[in-house]
Amino acid sequence: MSYQVLARKWRPRTFHELVGQEHVQRALINALDQGRLHHAYLFTGTRGVGKTTLARILAKCLNCQDGVSSTPCGQCSTCRDIDEGRFVDLIEVDAASRTKVEDTRELLDNVQYAPSQGRYKVYLIDEVHMLSTHSFNALLKTLEEPPPHVKFLLATTDPQKLPVTVLSRCLQFALKNMPPERIVEYLARVLEAESVSFEEPALWLLGKAAEGSMRDAMSLTDQAIAFGQGQVRHADVAAMLGTLDHRHLLALVEALAEVDAARVLAEIASLAEQGPDFAGVLDDLTGILHRLAIAQMVPDALDNGHGDRETLLALAARFTAEDVQLYYQIGLQGRSDMDSTPEPRTALEMTLLRMLAFRPQGVPKPPQTPLPLRGESTPGAAGESPAAAGADAGSVAPSVASPQAPEPAAGPVEPPEPPVSGPVADESPQAAPRPPWEAVEEAPSQAPMPPETAAAEPRPAPAEDPDYPDPREALASDHGEETRRAAPSRPASADASVPWAGADYSGDEEPGGDMRSEPVPGEAPDPGEAWRDAGETQAPGEPPASEEAVDASSAPEIGDTASPSGEAVAFDHAAWLELFPSLALSGLTRNLAAHCMVGHDDGEALTLHLDPGQAAMNAEVHVERVRKALAAVGIERRVGIESAELPADVETPKSRSDREARERHAQAVEALRGDPHIQELEQAFSARLLEQTVAPQTAQAGTPAAR
Known part of the structure; x- marks a missing residue:
């Protein structure tokens, strides 16, 4: 006996043997059991999903000698003949080979005759979309009103090519792909x-x-x-x-987990020796990233498709959720770009290197001198002699005013002569250079000098010069070119030395505001007096405080957990709101912390309550970054972030930022509404102000502006 292939040998013969397509099974079984039979059925779907099999099972159910039912006996002569493909009243037509209208007319000439053996004469037309337009037109009338002993079963892989007139005359069943x-x-x-x-x-x-x-x-x-x-x-x-060994893909994923670019390139070089399809490699890699995301979110739903379930669960613990999502998105983009690249291997390498380059933590770099945080003195300040420190305190140091200025010599430096009319410099060992904008603020009568001139020789300024008014008065004025040019510009290097400068956790606020409210390098904000009043100035004649003195006075106030009586004072939510803008946090970590409120603090452990809607972002890596940021400003605690319902009357840093942004927007709209030019435009041209397009700018003199 000849061998019968598995696809034919194991073809289902009843509805209960059918795999998948439950939605089609249910409809046909109920129709057969209740006797509600249609005269035309259309089965659609891709190749190999069971269209012809369903049609044959339905024909068997209609003509079984035991009667019309959803469970044919399979033993009678009719059932056996249908299974063996030799039943006379089951006419199978290959529409791909019989597309002419003459073939269709010949077929329809026999429709009027009664069946020879069975109960119904069943016409099974496979690939019906291949029929010509004239064939469809010839079939329409018979398809709509066939004789009672005729049933039409149509099957196609491309239902879009069927005329609407044919579709409307059939019951349609769309078969799904097998998972x-x-x-x-x-x-x-x-x-x-x-x-x-x-x-x-x-x-x-x-x-x-x-x-x-x-x-x-x-x-x-x-x-x-x-x-x-x-x-x-x-x-x-x-x-x-011809598929790739799965172990090579796991090795690539492990190299990504270790953020080892050299190992990534080595693994790709090893793959290249096997001559793989690099596009297929990237497809398989994105598939693994998809499974890693499932392992992180729903570990029980992870399949064991390659026998690697335990390995993927271990790898999932080494990635953060945002890394996996970012890598997956970059992989999809790289796959679409691969068709336009001349070398597939180069495209794969660039895609994987892009994953490492754009990960939230960044690519590991060679050891560098870190920027000083608040409450920390610069490495140069620790090794300076008292003479050098006192010398720098009396003038604007070029190394502070310009990042390109050369570093001071290691030996003692002879202090320059102070200006005659300027303030007397503090020669104490604790004195430190002041930022240039603060020097202008304390001596408003002194004109700003270029860094080269200031470095070469300090020039005395007149006590009162009408061309250089007080910068606070210049900033308080909204009109006048002369007063605007009088306000000295803040050097860009000042913000660059502050780790948290320019950080925006909400996306609504813009940096700016009064210059004296900006954080100063090496100076730690006080929760109670972090943002000073705009009118506060330094007392006349008081020498400028040194950087070390600021560190000694401010840093303990931030992390101060003891009252004057010596009892421990807990870090409360009000202090958290005041301290949050100055924390050295960014990205997802800052967004996570912005949705938190202080839950409990016992002096050793600080518990933050997180909005449950943001619980998916909570991860150990973010908790550790929050702990380090708090420790950098003097709050030494063990930090824990728990998901909990927040009281409706408590503001988180994010909700506070949103409220302030709305208030600024309302003030900006109100200012524009009251502008006479805007009112004139509205009256003359029937113009209207689009409030949603108004973007408030940070006011420089306490008055909201809009652009």
Whole structure:
């Protein structure tokens, strides 16, 4: 007896043997059991999902000698003849080979005759979309009102090509692609019945290679059995399909987890020796990233498709959730760009390097001198002699005013002569250079000098010069070119030395405001007096405080957990709101912290309550960054972030920022509404102000402005 391929041998013969397509089974079973039969059925779907199989099962149910039901006996002559393909009243037509209108007319000439053996004469037209337009027109009348003993079963893989007049005359059933899980389950059952040994990872390779077609999966299984000499092994199936060894992909993912760019390139070089499809490698890599995301969010839902479930669970713990999502998105973008690159290997390397370059933590760099945080003195200040420190305190140091200025010599420096009319410099060892904008603020009568001139020789300024008014008065004026040019510009190097300068956790606020409210390098903000009043100035004649003196006076106030009586004072939510803008946080970590409120503080452990809507962002890496940021400003605590419902009357830094942004927007709109020019435009041209396009700018003199 000749060998029968698995796809034909294991073709379902009843609805209960059918795999998948439950929505179609339910409709047909109920129609057969209740006697509500239509005269024309249309089955659509891709190749190998069961269109012809369903049509044959339906024909068997209609003509079984035991009667019309959803469970044919399978033993009568009619059932056997249909299974063997020799039933006279089941007319199977291949529309791809009979497209002419003459073929359709010949077919319809026999419709009027009663069936020879069965109860119904069933016309099964496969690939019906291949019929010509004239054939469809000839079929329409019979398809709409056929004789009572005729049933039409149409099958197609491209229903878009069918005329609407044909679609409206049929009951349509769209068959779905088979998921890999269903295919693997069915293949395992077939191989066990055929007494063929197999490995489950090999079945997953076959299920994915079938791309939703059960017939393709059965055909590939036949090929795998022959390739493996009667066995279905993972290595044999991988070699047969030409797929890459899964261990190489896991090695690439492990290199990404270690943020090791050199190892990533080495793994790609090892892959290149096997001549793989680099586009396929990237597809498999994004598939692993998808499974890593599932392992992080719902570990129980992770499949064991390649026998690597435990390995992926371990790898998932080494990635943050945002890293996995970012890598997946970059992988998809790199896959779309790969078709336009001249070298696929180069495209794969650039995609993986892009993943490392754009990860939130950044690419590891060679050791560098870190920027000083608040409450810390610069490395140069620690090693300076008292003479050098006192010398720098009396003038604007070029190393502070310009980042390109040379560093001071290691030996003692002879202090320059102070200006005659300027303030007397503090010669104490604790004196430190003042930022240039503060020097202008304390001596408003002194004109700003270029850094080169200031470095060469300090020039005395007149006590009162009308061309250089007080910068506070210049900033308080909204009109006048002379007063605006009088306000000295703040050097860009000032903000660059402050780690948290320019940080925006909400996206609504813009940096700016009164210059004296800006944080100063080396100066720590006080929760109670972090932002001074705009009118506060330094007492006349008082020498400028040194950087070390500021550190000594301000840093303990931030982290001060003791009252004057010596009792511990807890870090409360009000202090958290005042301190938050100055924390050295950015990105997702800052966004996470912005949705928190202080829950409990016992002096050793600080508990932050997180809005439950943001709980998905909570991760250990963010908690550690918050702890380090608090420690940098003097709050030494063990930090924990818990998801909890926040009281409605408590503002988080994010809600506070949103409220202030709304208030600024309302003030800006109100200012524009009151502008006479705007009112004139509205009256003359019937113009209207689009409030949603108004973007408030940070006011420089306490008055909201808009652009």
